[in-house]
Amino acid sequence: MTRALTIAAALVGLWALACLVMMLLAHRLPPGLMRQVAEFLPSCVTTARTLRRDPAVPRRAKVALLVAVVWVVSPIDLLPEFLPVIGPLDDVVAVILLLRYAARSIPRERLLDAWPTDPHLLERLLGPQVRRRPGRSLR
Structure with a gap:
């Protein structure tokens, strides 16, 4: 159970990081x-x-x-x-x-x-x- 929870937390963290990177890159567009x-x-x-x-x-x-x-x-x-x-x-x-x-x-x-x-x-x-x-x- 804790392994699945750890994997889920890692996936949510990666998703949030990817969203943040995309938003930062969007601000660099003309x-x-x-x-x-x-x-x-x-x-x-x-x-x-x-x-x-x-x-x-x-x-x-x-x-x-x-x-x-x-x-x-x-x-x-x-x-x-x-x-x-x-x-x-x-x-x-x-x-x-x-x-x-x-x-x-x-x-x-x-x-x-x-x-x-x-x-x-x-x-x-x-x-x-x-x-x-x-x-x-x-x-």
Whole structure:
């Protein structure tokens, strides 16, 4: 039992180290699309953690953000991570869909304030801001 626990702890440590190295290398990229893509998932996780602590964010948005974070850090995926290009694709698609769902009930300014990197990619993913008519709900 302790051997399995030691192996699991070592694997989690290696995974965390690999994530840290990738984030550090992403900061060395020149500004542009490749840098934004490299920073996308860490930015999503940071944004979700920030917004989950915000009392003004509705509960359903917090649940969607929690599911997005769990989806990213979960070792269980629809597509295995070791497959080139398409491995992380299920993480990115799930996070984008959950972020767009949560963004419908979060004020755009609050969402952009919580985004830790360049907001242009987030604005492109969310699309144009839809103005709701008074008295109409999103249900």
